[in-house]
Amino acid sequence: MLSVQEAFQLILETVKPASPEQRTLFEAWHCVLAEGTVSDLNIPPFDKALMDGFAVKSSDCQNGKATLQIQEIIYAGSVPTISLQSGQTSQIMTGAPLPEGADAVVQIEHCQIDDAARSVKIDTGPVSPGKNMLPQSSVLEAGAPVLAAGTLLRPQEIGALAETGSPTVKVRRAPTVAILATGDELVAPEESPEPGQIRNSNEVMLHAQILQTDAKPQPLGIARDERNHLRSKIQEGLKSDFLLLSGGVSAGERDLVPSELEQAGVKQVFHMVNLKPGKPLWFGILERSDGDPCYIFGLPGNPVSSMVCFELFVRTAIRQFMGFPSPRPQVQQARLKNDYHTSGNRPTYQPARLEWEAGESTVSPLITMGSADLNSTVKANAVALFPTGNQHYQAGLKVDVFLW
Numbered sequence: 001m002l003s004v005q006e007a008f009q010l011i012l013e014t015v016k017p018a019s020p021e022q023r024t025l026f027e028a029w030h031c032v033l034a035e036g037t038v039s040d041l042n043i044p045p046f047d048k049a050l051m052d053g054f055a056v057k058s059s060d061c062q063n064g065k066a067t068l069q070i071q072e073i074i075y076a077g078s079v080p081t082i083s084l085q086s087g088q089t090s091q092i093m094t095g096a097p098l099p100e101g102a103d104a105v106v107q108i109e110h111c112q113i114d115d116a117a118r119s120v121k122i123d124t125g126p127v128s129p130g131k132n133m134l135p136q137s138s139v140l141e142a143g144a145p146v147l148a149a150g151t152l153l154r155p156q157e158i159g160a161l162a163e164t165g166s167p168t169v170k171v172r173r174a175p176t177v178a179i180l181a182t183g184d185e186l187v188a189p190e191e192s193p194e195p196g197q198i199r200n201s202n203e204v205m206l207h208a209q210i211l212q213t214d215a216k217p218q219p220l221g222i223a224r225d226e227r228n229h230l231r232s233k234i235q236e237g238l239k240s241d242f243l244l245l246s247g248g249v250s251a252g253e254r255d256l257v258p259s260e261l262e263q264a265g266v267k268q269v270f271h272m273v274n275l276k277p278g279k280p281l282w283f284g285i286l287e288r289s290d291g292d293p294c295y296i297f298g299l300p301g302n303p304v305s306s307m308v309c310f311e312l313f314v315r316t317a318i319r320q321f322m323g324f325p326s327p328r329p330q331v332q333q334a335r336l337k338n339d340y341h342t343s344g345n346r347p348t349y350q351p352a353r354l355e356w357e358a359g360e361s362t363v364s365p366l367i368t369m370g371s372a373d374l375n376s377t378v379k380a381n382a383v384a385l386f387p388t389g390n391q392h393y394q395a396g397l398k399v400d401v402f403l404w
């Protein structure tokens with residue numbers, strides 16, 4: 001059976017990043033840059049005052065006291081017209097360009113203006129060159145790289161792009177993701193299940209998981225375990241960039257999903273991965289006539305299996321589509337808080353509680369009734385990874401975890 005790492009590899013080889021598109025900065029939040037950007041100007045573009053006060057030659061104020069002749073007032077947005085000689089100063093506002101000859105700014109709070117004499121008396125500590133000013137291009141030089149391809153655009157990156165002359169950027173879009181829950185036993189969450197029925201929790205859960213990736217969920221409701229109904233719902237879902245089916249992928253007589261996907265022209269990439277929960281995971285691709293493929297995941301119906309498979313594999317595929325340079329889940333290490341015992345013939349991905357204690361991460365795998373026990377995941381904020389086999393792990397050992 002395919003290992004988790006092999007499954008990741010096949011997903012990354014199959015899913016192609018979306019074609020880049022140009023977007024304004026108002027539409028680019030949480031997109032991934034498809035091309036690196038450079039600054040079109042020096043940052044700051046001029047020697048810039050960082051305080052309201054007086055632009056001075058620091059050599060005039062070395063003992064912190066001076067009386068200087070005022071030349072002009074320089075506001076933010078204006079350009080100084082007089083270069084300072086020794087004994088001269090110009091009043092300046094935060095953000096305004098320093099006049100030639102000035103190399104420091106003294107805060108207005110340390111200045112006493114004599115309007116009649118057009119002079120100012122400064123009484124401050126020693127003034128060193130560069131005080132209260134930001135030299136031209138000290139942050140960035142024109143032509144210097146600002147952001148690399150693959151960068152996720154958070155608010156600070158969007159601000160930096162605006163500052164450096166990239167009002168539109170090439171990004172990759174997030175995909176549309178159709179959700180199709182399958183099963184005769186399912187009823188909507190607002191209904192009271194009859195004997196043998198259960199509520200469709202996977203659809204809304206997948207909807208929320210998709211939103212967490214920034215992709216656009218498209219819920220299609222429930223497909224019954226009947227070929228014609230499933231077939232028409234699958235056709236609807238194949239119009240999206242991704243189609244997630246939940247249930248009907250293992251070995252039951254009404255597990256129609258793999259054969260119906262094949263019937264719809266979907267090429268299977270893999271079926272069955274060696275992990276617990278999530279073994280019956282199915283993945284394939286449809287090369288559509290419009291040129292854009294649809295990527296299809298058949299997620300196991302058990303809610304915890306569906307959730308874990310999404311976090312591991314679907315999230316990775318969506319991140320690959322969006323152009324993230326490292327689409328796989330970020331694994332970190334934490335110390336086991338208590339002894340833990342594993343059994344079974346598959347690597348286990350166990351819902352767990354990660355905490356920060358005494359300066360390090362600790363992890364407590366949660367007691368669960370298995371892949372149908374969604375309730376145990378409510379207390380979890382992480383998944384702990386344990387290899388195959390009957391194994392005793394002592395408290396204090398470091399184990400791999402990822403957040404969810």
Ligand SMILES: Nc1nc2c(c(=O)[nH]1)N[C@H]1C(S)=C(S)[C@@H](COP(=O)(O)OP(=O)(O)OC[C@H]3O[C@@H](n4cnc5c(N)ncnc54)[C@H](O)[C@@H]3O)O[C@H]1N2
Pocket residue numbers: 181182183185186198199200201202203246247248249250251252255277278279280299300301302303305371372
């Ligand atoms: N003979 C075998 N039987 C099973 C195997 C196997 O290898 N051989 N694998 C088991 C494993 S592991 C899993 S996981 C499940 C996955 O089965 P399916 O993907 O075919 O899912 P279903 O049988 O349709 O449902 C399983 C379980 O989940 C409930 N379910 C389904 N959809 C939803 C939903 N939308 N919301 C909430 N709960 C849902 C469903 O009622 C079942 O209880 O197969 C094992 N069997």
Ligand code: MOO
Pocket residue numbers: 275276277278279280300302305371372
């Ligand atoms: O792999 Mo299944 O998902 O254990 O229950």
